[in-house]
Amino acid sequence: DAKTTQPPSMDCAEGRAANLPCNHSTISGNEYVYWYRQIHSQGPQYIIHGLKNNETNEMASLIITEDRKSSTLILPHATLRDTAVYYCIVRPYNTDKLIFGTGTRLQVFP
Amino acid sequence: DAGVTQSPTHLIKTRGQQVTLRCSPKSGHDTVSWYQQALGQGPQFIFQYYEEEERQRGNFPDRFSGHQFPNYSSELNVNALLLGDSALYLCASSLYRGGADTEAFFGQGTRLTVV
Numbered sequence: 001d002a003k004t005t006q007p008p009s010m011d012c013a014e015g016r017a018a019n020l021p022c023n024h025s026t027i028s029g030n031e032y033v034y035w036y037r038q039i040h041s042q043g044p045q046y047i048i049h050g051l052k053n054n055e056t057n058e059m060a061s062l063i064i065t066e067d068r069k070s071s072t073l074i075l076p077h078a079t080l081r082d083t084a085v086y087y088c089i090v091r092p093y094n095t096d097k098l099i100f101g102t103g104t105r106l107q108v109f110p
Numbered sequence: 111d112a113g114v115t116q117s118p119t120h121l122i123k124t125r126g127q128q129v130t131l132r133c134s135p136k137s138g139h140d141t142v143s144w145y146q147q148a149l150g151q152g153p154q155f156i157f158q159y160y161e162e163e164e165r166q167r168g169n170f171p172d173r174f175s176g177h178q179f180p181n182y183s184s185e186l187n188v189n190a191l192l193l194g195d196s197a198l199y200l201c202a203s204s205l206y207r208g209g210a211d212t213e214a215f216f217g218q219g220t221r222l223t224v225v
Binding site: 032036041042043044045046049051087095096097098099100101102103 | 141214
């Protein structure tokens with residue numbers, strides 16, 4: 001299973017864009033990149049996922065490098081409610097199993 | 111549309127006892143996965159159920175077992191509880207697409223404390 005590396009913590013000012021990096025240098029060609037977040041003591045919340053192309057939805061944008069060895073989750077206008085632990089996950093193509101690492105703790109401040 | 115619901119929300123058990131946790135998947139979903147999240151750690155995959163059968167299993171002992179019912183709801187059973195089983199137990203549901211991309215939705219979890 002491909003492993004991901006994320007910074008343990010990041011800060012972001014409210015209203016600014018939050019850019020959360022993730023390294024997945026051992027990713028295989030048919031493995032997806034997923035992002036989830038977990039607000040304290042709640043279940044993880046799905047944010048976005050992608051394979052090769054950049055993706056955008058109402059919550060965030062996902063930028064995947066051309067070699068697919070890294071990606072960036074972008075929250076365009078961070079709010080205090082975006083304070084959470086963000087998990088970058090590489091999901092093998094033949095399984096629904098999600099392998100969580102320790103994630104990035106994002107703190108949004110006023 | 112109700113999302114993934116889990117019961118109970120909190121539970122306290124004594125070491126050596128047995129516990130059953132329950133999960134109702136999101137409407138339209140047919141696959142249920144269970145995760146264990148220890149304090150300060152990311153969730154760890156326990157197993158997944160589809161068509162009432164265990165389809166995948168993580169690195170957990172046989173004390174952890176499960177069941178899926180015809181209505182797709184699921185139970186997680188843990189026997190001979192250890193202090194180390196204290197954790198947040200999360201249920202996630204999804205729609206099986208044979209390995210294609212899919213989104214898993216999580217419940218709020220059951221906080222199990224073993225004393």
